[in-house]
Amino acid sequence: MTDARTEILSRIRTALGSDAPGPTAAGVVPREYRSAGEHAPGSDVVLALLVDRLEDYKAHVHQVPAADLPGLLADLLGRSAKSQVIGSSDYRSPDVLPTTRESATQESAGRGAVVVPAGLDPAWLSAADVDVHTDSRDAPMSAAELDQVDAVVTAARVAAAETGTIVLDGEPDQGRRAISLVPDVHVCMVRTDQVMQTVPEAVRLLGAEPARPLTWISGPSATSDIELERVEGVHGPRTLHVVLVS
Secondary structure (H helix, E strand, C coil): CCCHHHHHHHHHHHHCCCCCCCHHHHCCCCCCCCCCCCCCCCCHHHHHHHHHHHHHCCCEEEEECHHHHHHHHHHHHHHHHHHCCCCCCCCCCCCCCCCHHHHHHHHCCCCEEEEEECCCCHHHHCCCCEEEEEECCCCCCCHHHHCCCCEEEECCCEEEHHHCEEEECCCCCCCCHHHHCCCCEEEEEEEHHHEECCHHHHHHHHCCCCCCCCEEECCCCEEECCCCCEEECCCCCCEEEEEEEC
16 A cells, blocks of 8 residues: 555656656756855854845844843843734724733733743843743644734744845744744844855755754745735734844
8 A cells, every 4th residue: 555645756757757766766966056155154244144135124133142142132022012013003993892912911011922932042031021932832822822922032043144044944942833923023043153155055954854844034024015015024023133143
């Protein structure tokens, strides 16, 4: 008996006129493109390039030594809680009751809520005056629960400077994909030694664990309507803070 995947692949090979038993029969794929940059990971040139790309995508970039990270996160998360806006307008009909989240915000006088993956270093949030919710694969928060928090804080696996792209691979300090998509603000920590110059360098590193789910992030969520008007926050966070930690 064969499983569905094997059956599908067998039919594809038959349709292509190939009796090849598997991917190894395809031989070596020529890769003649540029596979590495001229600059070392984490070098000043590479970091400057990443900052330039991220700011062009309207992300907020911060560069701090590790010792200053708790203070910076406290400031960013405090500002996120106070500036949180529900939807594209702050108008609300008097006939519409406030949401649970708005009521909670009023009761807590601006104290925010943040979700973190289970493997995030707790010392990073030691100075933040926020309610911290922990999400994990064993105890995942629902989409409705994630929608009640102001921000998400994660680490990252690698970044590619030339495209301004950050990649999360689902490790315990990065968490499930849902937590980096639902909250309106994403604060993402990237160590400077994780910043590669080119995409092939980043992909080579990710290839060591090919089964992990990848989330590629280049700036806050944005798309364009039919008249090419930019619309932010449709498929993910409207605000992206990238913290480069040295």
